[in-house]
Amino acid sequence: MSFQRIGVLGLGYVGLPLAVALAARHSVVGFDIDARRVAALAAGQDWTGEVPDAALAAVQDRLTVTGAEADLHGCDCLIATVPTPIDGEKRPDLSALEAASRTIGRVLASGAVVVFESTVYPGVTEGQCAAWIGEESGLVAGRDYALGYSPERVNPGDRTHGLGAITKVVAAQDTATAQRLAQLYGSVNGGNIHIAPSIRVAEAAxxxxxxxxxxxxxxxxxxxxxxxxxxxxxxxxxxxxxxxxxxxxxxxxxxxxxxxxxxxxxxxxxxxxxxxxxxxxxxxxxxxxAMAGFFADQIAAQLAPGASILVLGAAFKENIGDLRNSKALELTADLTARGFAVDCADPCADPTALEHLLGKPPVTLLPPPRAYDAVVLAVAHRAFIGWGPADWAAAVEPGGLIADIKGVWRGKALPPDRRYWTL
Ligand SMILES: NC(=O)c1ccc[n+]([C@@H]2O[C@H](COP(=O)([O-])OP(=O)(O)OC[C@H]3O[C@@H](n4cnc5c(N)ncnc54)[C@H](O)[C@@H]3O)[C@@H](O)[C@H]2O)c1
Known part of the structure:
Protein backbone atom coordinates (compact mmCIF):
# COMPACT_ATOMS: atom_id res chain seq x y z
CA MET A 1 0.00 0.00 0.00
CA SER A 2 1.49 3.27 -1.09
CA PHE A 3 1.82 6.26 1.25
CA GLN A 4 -0.40 9.31 0.69
CA ARG A 5 1.62 11.98 2.44
CA ILE A 6 5.19 11.66 3.69
CA GLY A 7 6.79 13.92 6.28
CA VAL A 8 10.58 14.31 6.37
CA LEU A 9 11.95 15.87 9.59
CA GLY A 10 15.35 17.49 9.06
CA LEU A 11 16.24 18.87 5.64
CA GLY A 12 20.03 18.67 5.74
CA TYR A 13 22.54 16.65 3.74
CA VAL A 14 20.45 13.50 4.22
CA GLY A 15 16.88 14.73 4.51
CA LEU A 16 16.66 17.13 1.59
CA PRO A 17 17.85 14.73 -1.14
CA LEU A 18 15.47 12.12 0.30
CA ALA A 19 12.53 14.55 0.40
CA VAL A 20 13.20 15.63 -3.19
CA ALA A 21 13.56 12.05 -4.42
CA LEU A 22 10.35 10.96 -2.69
CA ALA A 23 8.51 14.00 -4.05
CA ALA A 24 8.94 12.65 -7.57
CA ARG A 25 6.10 10.21 -6.75
CA HIS A 26 4.60 11.35 -3.47
CA SER A 27 3.23 14.36 -1.69
CA VAL A 28 5.99 15.31 0.77
CA VAL A 29 6.16 17.73 3.69
CA GLY A 30 9.72 18.69 4.59
CA PHE A 31 9.98 20.10 8.12
CA ASP A 32 13.06 21.76 9.61
CA ILE A 33 13.50 23.80 12.80
CA ASP A 34 16.13 26.05 11.19
CA ALA A 35 14.19 29.05 9.87
CA ARG A 36 17.14 30.11 7.67
CA ARG A 37 17.23 26.67 6.08
CA VAL A 38 13.48 26.70 5.45
CA ALA A 39 13.67 30.19 3.91
CA ALA A 40 16.58 29.25 1.63
CA LEU A 41 14.84 26.09 0.45
CA ALA A 42 11.58 27.95 -0.05
CA ALA A 43 13.57 30.35 -2.23
CA GLY A 44 14.73 27.34 -4.24
CA GLN A 45 18.30 27.08 -2.95
CA ASP A 46 20.10 24.24 -1.22
CA TRP A 47 23.26 25.61 0.37
CA THR A 48 24.68 22.13 0.91
CA GLY A 49 24.99 21.82 -2.87
CA GLU A 50 23.49 18.32 -2.79
CA VAL A 51 20.29 19.20 -4.67
CA PRO A 52 20.58 21.37 -7.79
CA ASP A 53 18.18 24.33 -8.02
CA ALA A 54 16.47 22.74 -11.04
CA ALA A 55 15.77 19.53 -9.14
CA LEU A 56 14.27 21.51 -6.27
CA ALA A 57 12.15 23.54 -8.67
CA ALA A 58 10.96 20.39 -10.42
CA VAL A 59 9.25 19.09 -7.25
CA GLN A 60 7.91 22.36 -5.87
CA ASP A 61 4.31 21.26 -6.45
CA ARG A 62 4.77 18.09 -4.43
CA LEU A 63 7.28 19.18 -1.77
CA THR A 64 6.12 21.59 0.92
CA VAL A 65 9.02 23.00 2.92
CA THR A 66 7.95 24.26 6.32
CA GLY A 67 9.05 25.26 9.78
CA ALA A 68 5.59 24.66 11.24
CA GLU A 69 5.25 21.23 12.80
CA ALA A 70 1.46 21.38 12.42
CA ASP A 71 2.00 20.93 8.67
CA LEU A 72 3.08 17.35 9.44
CA HIS A 73 -0.44 16.45 10.57
CA GLY A 74 -2.03 13.93 8.24
CA CYS A 75 1.22 12.25 7.18
CA ASP A 76 0.90 8.48 7.01
CA CYS A 77 4.68 8.14 6.95
CA LEU A 78 7.11 10.24 9.02
CA ILE A 79 10.86 9.99 8.41
CA ALA A 80 13.39 11.57 10.81
CA THR A 81 16.77 12.58 9.40
CA VAL A 82 18.01 14.83 12.19
CA PRO A 83 21.62 15.13 13.44
CA THR A 84 23.10 12.70 15.96
CA PRO A 85 26.32 14.37 17.11
CA ILE A 86 28.43 13.79 20.22
CA ASP A 87 28.64 16.00 23.28
CA GLY A 88 31.73 17.55 24.89
CA GLU A 89 32.54 14.22 26.51
CA LYS A 90 32.28 12.38 23.20
CA ARG A 91 29.09 10.64 24.21
CA PRO A 92 26.00 10.41 21.97
CA ASP A 93 23.97 13.62 21.95
CA LEU A 94 20.42 12.46 21.21
CA SER A 95 18.78 15.84 21.86
CA ALA A 96 17.81 16.49 18.20
CA LEU A 97 16.50 12.95 17.99
CA GLU A 98 14.43 13.51 21.12
CA ALA A 99 13.04 16.78 19.77
CA ALA A 100 12.15 15.17 16.44
CA SER A 101 10.58 12.16 18.18
CA ARG A 102 8.47 14.47 20.33
CA THR A 103 7.39 16.40 17.22
CA ILE A 104 6.41 13.11 15.65
CA GLY A 105 4.50 12.21 18.79
CA ARG A 106 2.51 15.44 18.60
CA VAL A 107 1.47 14.96 14.95
CA LEU A 108 1.25 11.17 14.79
CA ALA A 109 -1.97 9.48 13.75
CA SER A 110 -2.85 5.86 14.48
CA GLY A 111 -1.82 3.53 11.69
CA ALA A 112 1.06 5.69 10.44
CA VAL A 113 4.60 4.46 9.85
CA VAL A 114 7.53 6.19 11.60
CA VAL A 115 11.04 5.69 10.24
CA PHE A 116 14.33 6.89 11.70
CA GLU A 117 17.32 7.38 9.42
CA SER A 118 19.67 9.10 11.86
CA THR A 119 22.75 7.13 12.84
CA VAL A 120 22.32 5.63 16.31
CA TYR A 121 23.44 2.59 18.29
CA PRO A 122 21.27 -0.51 18.60
CA GLY A 123 18.18 -0.06 20.73
CA VAL A 124 17.72 3.70 20.36
CA THR A 125 14.88 3.55 17.81
CA GLU A 126 12.74 1.04 19.67
CA GLY A 127 13.85 2.27 23.09
CA GLN A 128 14.32 6.02 23.50
CA CYS A 129 12.61 7.16 20.27
CA ALA A 130 9.51 5.04 20.79
CA ALA A 131 9.35 6.21 24.43
CA TRP A 132 9.55 9.91 23.46
CA ILE A 133 6.88 9.40 20.80
CA GLY A 134 4.73 7.56 23.34
CA GLU A 135 5.07 10.31 25.95
CA GLU A 136 3.70 12.87 23.51
CA SER A 137 1.09 10.78 21.72
CA GLY A 138 0.08 8.03 24.11
CA LEU A 139 0.57 5.70 21.14
CA VAL A 140 2.50 2.46 21.31
CA ALA A 141 4.88 1.27 18.58
CA GLY A 142 3.81 -2.00 17.02
CA ARG A 143 0.28 -1.59 18.31
CA ASP A 144 -0.93 1.88 17.30
CA TYR A 145 1.68 2.75 14.70
CA ALA A 146 4.51 0.94 12.90
CA LEU A 147 8.15 1.67 13.58
CA GLY A 148 11.03 1.30 11.13
CA TYR A 149 14.68 2.19 10.69
CA SER A 150 16.66 2.81 7.54
CA PRO A 151 20.24 3.95 8.00
CA GLU A 152 21.56 6.53 5.59
CA ARG A 153 24.72 5.93 3.57
CA VAL A 154 24.85 8.84 1.17
CA ASN A 155 28.27 10.40 0.74
CA PRO A 156 27.91 14.16 0.15
CA GLY A 157 30.12 15.50 -2.62
CA ASP A 158 30.31 12.03 -4.17
CA ARG A 159 28.36 11.97 -7.42
CA THR A 160 28.78 8.19 -7.80
CA HIS A 161 27.26 7.08 -4.51
CA GLY A 162 24.09 9.17 -4.38
CA LEU A 163 20.73 8.16 -2.99
CA GLY A 164 19.61 6.51 -6.23
CA ALA A 165 22.77 4.44 -6.66
CA ILE A 166 23.43 2.72 -3.35
CA THR A 167 21.86 -0.23 -1.57
CA LYS A 168 19.44 0.95 1.12
CA VAL A 169 19.01 -1.12 4.26
CA VAL A 170 15.49 -1.08 5.70
CA ALA A 171 14.08 -2.71 8.82
CA ALA A 172 10.85 -2.61 10.76
CA GLN A 173 9.19 -4.21 13.75
CA ASP A 174 6.90 -6.23 11.48
CA THR A 175 7.31 -7.83 8.08
CA ALA A 176 4.49 -5.94 6.38
CA THR A 177 6.02 -2.58 7.33
CA ALA A 178 9.46 -3.72 6.20
CA GLN A 179 7.93 -4.62 2.83
CA ARG A 180 6.20 -1.23 2.60
CA LEU A 181 9.47 0.54 3.36
CA ALA A 182 11.32 -1.61 0.84
CA GLN A 183 8.78 -0.52 -1.74
CA LEU A 184 9.01 3.15 -0.74
CA TYR A 185 12.80 3.38 -0.74
CA GLY A 186 13.03 1.03 -3.70
CA SER A 187 11.00 3.54 -5.70
CA VAL A 188 13.90 6.01 -5.51
CA ASN A 189 16.82 3.62 -6.05
CA GLY A 190 15.61 1.06 -8.55
CA GLY A 191 14.65 -1.51 -5.90
CA ASN A 192 18.19 -1.81 -4.53
CA ILE A 193 17.05 -2.76 -1.03
CA HIS A 194 18.36 -5.01 1.73
CA ILE A 195 15.72 -5.87 4.32
CA ALA A 196 17.45 -6.44 7.66
CA PRO A 197 15.74 -8.90 9.99
CA SER A 198 15.32 -6.37 12.80
CA ILE A 199 15.72 -2.69 13.61
CA ARG A 200 18.60 -3.50 15.97
CA VAL A 201 20.44 -5.31 13.16
CA ALA A 202 20.05 -2.30 10.85
CA GLU A 203 21.18 0.09 13.62
CA ALA A 204 24.23 -2.06 14.34
CA ALA A 205 25.11 -2.37 10.64
CA ALA A 290 46.08 13.08 16.65
CA MET A 291 46.63 13.64 12.92
CA ALA A 292 46.16 17.42 12.75
CA GLY A 293 48.87 17.81 15.39
CA PHE A 294 51.11 15.35 13.58
CA PHE A 295 50.84 17.27 10.31
CA ALA A 296 51.38 20.58 12.13
CA ASP A 297 54.60 19.14 13.62
CA GLN A 298 55.80 18.01 10.21
CA ILE A 299 55.11 21.36 8.56
CA ALA A 300 56.40 23.52 11.41
CA ALA A 301 59.71 21.65 11.41
CA GLN A 302 60.35 22.84 7.85
CA LEU A 303 59.57 26.53 8.34
CA ALA A 304 61.18 29.54 9.97
CA PRO A 305 59.38 31.00 13.00
CA GLY A 306 56.52 33.29 11.99
CA ALA A 307 56.48 32.09 8.36
CA SER A 308 53.39 32.81 6.28
CA ILE A 309 51.24 29.81 5.35
CA LEU A 310 48.25 29.35 3.07
CA VAL A 311 46.19 26.28 3.96
CA LEU A 312 44.23 24.98 0.98
CA GLY A 313 40.96 23.42 2.12
CA ALA A 314 38.84 23.98 5.21
CA ALA A 315 35.99 21.50 4.72
CA PHE A 316 36.09 18.19 6.55
CA LYS A 317 36.56 16.34 3.28
CA GLU A 318 37.06 16.85 -0.42
CA ASN A 319 34.57 18.46 -2.80
CA ILE A 320 32.04 19.63 -0.24
CA GLY A 321 31.78 22.83 1.78
CA ASP A 322 30.80 21.21 5.09
CA LEU A 323 32.94 22.79 7.82
CA ARG A 324 31.62 20.79 10.76
CA ASN A 325 34.31 19.12 12.89
CA SER A 326 36.89 19.90 10.20
CA LYS A 327 40.40 18.74 10.97
CA ALA A 328 41.75 21.04 8.25
CA LEU A 329 40.48 23.91 10.39
CA GLU A 330 42.08 22.26 13.42
CA LEU A 331 45.38 22.15 11.50
CA THR A 332 44.97 25.83 10.58
CA ALA A 333 44.34 26.72 14.23
CA ASP A 334 47.27 24.61 15.39
CA LEU A 335 49.70 26.28 12.97
CA THR A 336 48.36 29.71 13.97
CA ALA A 337 48.86 28.86 17.65
CA ARG A 338 52.50 28.05 16.86
CA GLY A 339 53.03 31.64 15.72
CA PHE A 340 52.75 31.23 11.96
CA ALA A 341 50.77 33.77 9.90
CA VAL A 342 48.13 31.46 8.49
CA ASP A 343 45.52 32.16 5.82
CA CYS A 344 43.00 29.64 4.57
CA ALA A 345 41.16 29.16 1.28
CA ASP A 346 38.30 26.85 0.39
CA PRO A 347 36.38 27.40 -2.85
CA CYS A 348 33.73 24.83 -1.77
CA ALA A 349 32.89 26.49 1.55
CA ASP A 350 30.61 29.42 2.26
CA PRO A 351 33.02 32.38 2.77
CA THR A 352 30.89 33.91 5.53
CA ALA A 353 30.71 30.67 7.51
CA LEU A 354 34.44 30.15 6.99
CA GLU A 355 35.26 33.70 8.10
CA HIS A 356 33.23 33.12 11.25
CA LEU A 357 35.29 30.02 12.09
CA LEU A 358 38.66 31.49 11.13
CA GLY A 359 38.10 34.82 12.82
CA LYS A 360 39.36 36.52 9.67
CA PRO A 361 38.37 36.59 5.99
CA PRO A 362 39.37 33.54 3.97
CA VAL A 363 41.36 33.88 0.76
CA THR A 364 38.77 33.75 -2.00
CA LEU A 365 40.90 34.37 -5.07
CA LEU A 366 43.02 31.42 -6.26
CA PRO A 367 45.85 31.32 -6.96
CA PRO A 368 46.15 33.88 -4.17
CA PRO A 369 46.97 37.54 -4.80
CA ARG A 370 50.21 37.21 -2.81
CA ALA A 371 52.85 34.52 -2.33
CA TYR A 372 53.39 32.69 1.00
CA ASP A 373 56.36 30.96 2.60
CA ALA A 374 54.35 27.74 2.45
CA VAL A 375 51.23 26.34 0.88
CA VAL A 376 49.65 23.37 2.63
CA LEU A 377 47.22 21.20 0.73
CA ALA A 378 44.95 19.90 3.50
CA VAL A 379 41.83 18.88 1.53
CA ALA A 380 42.04 17.37 -1.95
CA HIS A 381 39.28 19.40 -3.58
CA ARG A 382 39.11 18.94 -7.37
CA ALA A 383 39.96 22.63 -7.73
CA PHE A 384 43.37 22.03 -6.08
CA ILE A 385 44.32 18.75 -7.72
CA GLY A 386 44.76 20.50 -11.06
CA TRP A 387 47.26 23.06 -9.69
CA GLY A 388 50.45 23.32 -11.73
CA PRO A 389 53.72 25.29 -11.87
CA ALA A 390 52.06 28.66 -12.56
CA ASP A 391 49.78 28.29 -9.50
CA TRP A 392 52.63 27.32 -7.18
CA ALA A 393 54.84 30.10 -8.57
CA ALA A 394 52.07 32.59 -7.73
CA ALA A 395 51.28 31.10 -4.32
CA VAL A 396 54.71 30.15 -2.92
CA GLU A 397 57.77 32.38 -2.51
CA PRO A 398 61.04 31.14 -4.05
CA GLY A 399 62.62 28.86 -1.45
CA GLY A 400 59.13 28.25 -0.02
CA LEU A 401 57.44 24.99 0.86
CA ILE A 402 54.69 23.09 -0.91
CA ALA A 403 53.32 20.69 1.71
CA ASP A 404 51.04 18.13 0.10
CA ILE A 405 49.29 16.22 2.88
CA LYS A 406 47.18 14.19 0.48
CA GLY A 407 50.00 13.35 -1.95
CA VAL A 408 47.96 14.51 -4.94
CA TRP A 409 50.78 16.61 -6.44
CA ARG A 410 53.37 13.83 -6.30
CA GLY A 411 55.46 13.55 -9.46
CA LYS A 412 54.39 16.94 -10.80
CA ALA A 413 57.01 19.37 -12.14
CA LEU A 414 57.50 22.20 -9.65
CA PRO A 415 58.69 25.73 -10.41
CA PRO A 416 62.41 26.17 -9.56
CA ASP A 417 63.42 26.94 -5.96
CA ARG A 418 60.28 25.55 -4.31
CA ARG A 419 60.54 22.67 -1.87
CA TYR A 420 58.02 19.82 -2.04
CA TRP A 421 56.99 17.73 0.96
CA THR A 422 54.56 14.88 1.25
CA LEU A 423 54.34 11.84 3.47
N1 LIG B 1 25.79 13.83 5.96
C1 LIG B 1 26.17 12.59 5.76
O1 LIG B 1 27.10 12.33 5.00
C2 LIG B 1 25.47 11.44 6.42
C3 LIG B 1 25.61 10.18 5.87
C4 LIG B 1 25.00 9.11 6.48
C5 LIG B 1 24.27 9.31 7.65
N2 LIG B 1 24.16 10.55 8.18
C6 LIG B 1 23.35 10.70 9.39
O2 LIG B 1 22.13 11.30 9.03
C7 LIG B 1 21.66 12.15 10.07
C8 LIG B 1 21.46 13.54 9.53
O3 LIG B 1 22.70 14.04 9.08
P1 LIG B 1 22.83 15.30 8.12
O4 LIG B 1 24.23 15.30 7.64
O5 LIG B 1 21.73 15.32 7.13
O6 LIG B 1 22.64 16.48 9.16
P2 LIG B 1 22.43 18.02 8.81
O7 LIG B 1 22.92 18.77 9.98
O8 LIG B 1 22.96 18.33 7.45
O9 LIG B 1 20.85 18.17 8.70
C9 LIG B 1 20.02 17.98 9.77
C10 LIG B 1 18.86 18.95 9.66
O10 LIG B 1 17.96 18.63 10.71
C11 LIG B 1 17.46 19.84 11.22
N3 LIG B 1 16.93 19.57 12.56
C12 LIG B 1 17.59 19.49 13.74
N4 LIG B 1 16.74 19.18 14.72
C13 LIG B 1 15.52 19.05 14.16
C14 LIG B 1 14.24 18.74 14.66
N5 LIG B 1 14.05 18.48 15.95
N6 LIG B 1 13.20 18.71 13.81
C15 LIG B 1 13.40 18.97 12.49
N7 LIG B 1 14.58 19.28 11.95
C16 LIG B 1 15.63 19.31 12.79
C17 LIG B 1 18.61 20.80 11.18
O11 LIG B 1 18.19 22.13 11.22
C18 LIG B 1 19.26 20.41 9.85
O12 LIG B 1 18.77 21.18 8.77
C19 LIG B 1 22.69 12.04 11.18
O13 LIG B 1 22.34 11.04 12.07
C20 LIG B 1 23.95 11.63 10.43
O14 LIG B 1 24.87 10.95 11.26
C21 LIG B 1 24.74 11.63 7.58
Missing part, protein backbone atom coordinates in the same frame (compact mmCIF):
# COMPACT_ATOMS: atom_id res chain seq x y z
CA UNK A 206 25.24 1.40 10.28
CA UNK A 207 27.24 1.85 13.46
CA UNK A 208 29.94 -0.59 12.38
CA UNK A 209 30.21 0.65 8.76
CA UNK A 210 31.73 3.99 9.67
CA UNK A 211 33.69 2.59 12.62
CA UNK A 212 35.31 0.09 10.28
CA UNK A 213 36.34 2.88 7.94
CA UNK A 214 37.69 4.93 10.85
CA UNK A 215 39.84 2.03 12.06
CA UNK A 216 41.19 1.28 8.59
CA UNK A 217 42.22 4.91 8.10
CA UNK A 218 43.69 4.97 11.61
CA UNK A 219 45.89 2.00 10.76
CA UNK A 220 47.22 3.74 7.66
CA UNK A 221 47.69 6.97 9.63
CA UNK A 222 49.71 5.13 12.25
CA UNK A 223 51.76 3.46 9.52
CA UNK A 224 52.32 6.91 8.00
CA UNK A 225 53.69 8.22 11.31
CA UNK A 226 56.05 5.24 11.64
CA UNK A 227 57.28 5.45 8.04
CA UNK A 228 57.75 9.20 8.35
CA UNK A 229 59.96 8.69 11.39
CA UNK A 230 61.99 6.14 9.42
CA UNK A 231 62.15 8.56 6.46
CA UNK A 232 60.50 6.08 4.09
CA UNK A 233 58.07 7.70 1.61
CA UNK A 234 54.60 6.66 2.74
CA UNK A 235 52.82 6.98 -0.59
CA UNK A 236 55.56 4.95 -2.32
CA UNK A 237 55.02 2.19 0.23
CA UNK A 238 51.26 2.32 -0.34
CA UNK A 239 51.76 2.19 -4.13
CA UNK A 240 53.78 -1.00 -3.69
CA UNK A 241 51.50 -2.60 -1.08
CA UNK A 242 48.39 -1.84 -3.11
CA UNK A 243 49.56 -4.24 -5.83
CA UNK A 244 48.58 -7.13 -3.54
CA UNK A 245 45.09 -8.34 -4.43
CA UNK A 246 43.66 -8.04 -0.94
CA UNK A 247 45.47 -4.94 0.36
CA UNK A 248 42.84 -2.36 1.33
CA UNK A 249 43.52 0.95 -0.48
CA UNK A 250 43.15 3.41 2.41
CA UNK A 251 45.24 6.58 2.48
CA UNK A 252 46.48 8.73 5.36
CA UNK A 253 44.77 11.98 6.20
CA UNK A 254 42.59 14.09 8.43
CA UNK A 255 39.41 12.37 9.65
CA UNK A 256 36.78 14.90 10.66
CA UNK A 257 33.14 15.59 9.92
CA UNK A 258 30.02 14.35 11.59
CA UNK A 259 30.02 10.70 10.54
CA UNK A 260 33.34 8.85 10.58
CA UNK A 261 34.72 11.03 13.35
CA UNK A 262 31.54 10.67 15.41
CA UNK A 263 29.78 7.36 14.78
CA UNK A 264 32.53 5.20 16.37
CA UNK A 265 31.81 6.97 19.67
CA UNK A 266 28.20 5.77 19.39
CA UNK A 267 29.46 2.22 18.97
CA UNK A 268 31.96 2.66 21.80
CA UNK A 269 29.40 4.10 24.22
CA UNK A 270 27.02 1.29 23.48
CA UNK A 271 29.79 -1.28 24.00
CA UNK A 272 30.70 0.31 27.34
CA UNK A 273 27.05 0.27 28.40
CA UNK A 274 27.12 -3.45 27.66
CA UNK A 275 30.21 -3.87 29.83
CA UNK A 276 32.65 -4.33 26.94
CA UNK A 277 35.76 -2.11 26.70
CA UNK A 278 35.91 -1.04 23.01
CA UNK A 279 39.72 -1.00 22.82
CA UNK A 280 40.17 -1.19 19.04
CA UNK A 281 37.41 1.28 18.24
CA UNK A 282 38.78 3.93 20.63
CA UNK A 283 42.40 3.32 19.59
CA UNK A 284 41.39 4.16 16.02
CA UNK A 285 39.72 7.35 17.21
CA UNK A 286 42.76 8.31 19.24
CA UNK A 287 45.11 7.90 16.27
CA UNK A 288 42.88 9.84 13.90
CA UNK A 289 42.30 12.60 16.44
Missing amino acids: KAIENAQRDINIAFINEVAMILRTADIPVYDVLDAARTKWNFLPFVPGLVGGHCIGVDPYYLATWAEDLGHAPVTILAGRQTNE
